[in-house]
Amino acid sequence: MPALPSPSAVPAPPRHFLLAPACLAAVLLLAACSKTESPPEPVRAVKLLTVGVGEVATQLEYSGEVRARIESRIGFRVAGKIVRREVELGQHVQAGQTLARLDASDYRLGADAARAQVAAATTQRDLAAADVRRYSQLKAQNFISGAELERREASLKSAQAALDQAKAQLASQSNQESYALLVADASGVVTGIDAEPGQVVSAGSPVVRIAQDGPRDAVFAVPEDKRGFLRVGQSVRVRPWSAGMEPLQGKVREIAASADPATRTYQVKVALPASADVPPLGATVHALPEGMGATGQQVIKLPTTALRQEGGAGQGTAVWVFDAASSTVKLQPVQLATVDGNEAVIASGLTPGMQVVSTGVHVLTPGQKVTIYQDRYGKQGAVAASASGAQSPTPAAVQAPVPAPASAPAGASQ
DSSP, rough: OOOOGGGGGGGOOOOHHHHHHHHHHHHHHHHSSSSSOOOOOOOOEEEEOOOOEOOOOOOEEEEEEEESSSSEEEEESSSSSEEOOOTTTEEEEETTTTEEOOOOOHHHHHHHHHHHHHHHEEEHHHHHHHHHHHHHHHHTTSSSHHHHHHHHHHHHHHHHHHHHHHHHHHHHHHHHHHTTEEEEEHHHHHHEOOOOOOOOOOOTTTEEEEEEEEEEEEEEEOHHHHHHHHHHOOOOEEEEESOOOOOOOEEEEOOSOOTTTTTTTTEEEOOOSTTSSSOOOTTEEEEEETTTTTOOOOEEEEEEOOOOEOSSSTTEEEEEEEETTTTEEEEEEEEEEEEEEEEEEEEEETTTTTTEEOGGGGOOOOTOEEOOOOOOOOSSSOOOOOOOTTTTTEEOOOOOOOOOTSSSTTTTOO
């Protein structure tokens, strides 16, 4: 076995190999500690609009439906089992037409019993009348006393009263039998079926709903804060939803005295003019009450794209105001009043003449340098402005490009 060399005989590694790892660690440590400079924020191109005063064009409009002035829920006047229904939903019926039938067997038997009672009462009355005639002759011959004749006359009156009672019961039973037929009180359209054959109904339970022919109403609901603006006789413009129908001019006929317990709104009925152009029953209409909108009022309006929500929902709204002297933007808090179509009505925070950014508000920061966007024809977003020393603009609020005219060369820059 060969002898191992002594430690003093092993050569030492070069010193540059030992310093390399230490130098590498120092370089990495210095690189980690050094701060990386962020690239400069680009100068964005924005579209501006000049704040001005305009008129509110939106008018309050409510959705409703056309209903008959009178819609009846018709039911049987007696209880029983429905054996037949004579009409269908949507069918037009005439006054006196049969709508449904009950099983009238029990009422028929009752009428027969009442006829028998009338016959029995008639016989008793005739017998009492014959006794009165006979005793009258005997009294004339002084064979009986006057008291006896009076008793016979009283018996006749009692028999006549029993006959009258039997006749009244017969008339009542006959009516009960006739009530087994449900007939229409007036001409109209069947708008609902509430009971079917085989069903046992009580007296007065709705079986058929009929919208009577005649005047029509446009019915809609208004919230509590708008009810005070309506009055009976107020003009309302009713616009049918279906195309091809002309608007109608109606008048408020009825305003609910109490709110609906479920929706907390008040029902309003508008009388429609009697004409052939009235929409059919159940048709959707739009009601525009006169004098309920703010049409013509002078206000400041902005497109919704110019608004920025600060701090989340409910924390406030602001817009970017352009400073022409420094070519920068700053946030300006505003208060919203309402909406007018696709625009927001500003209650406070802006004055006419201010320039605000119209789109791309989510990519801007306070004090940021901006430049006015120019389209391919050299037209600027809203006003002429320039930013000296501006870098190449990055469009942040560019609307849809304008279609190229027919004379523009192919491949023209957008």
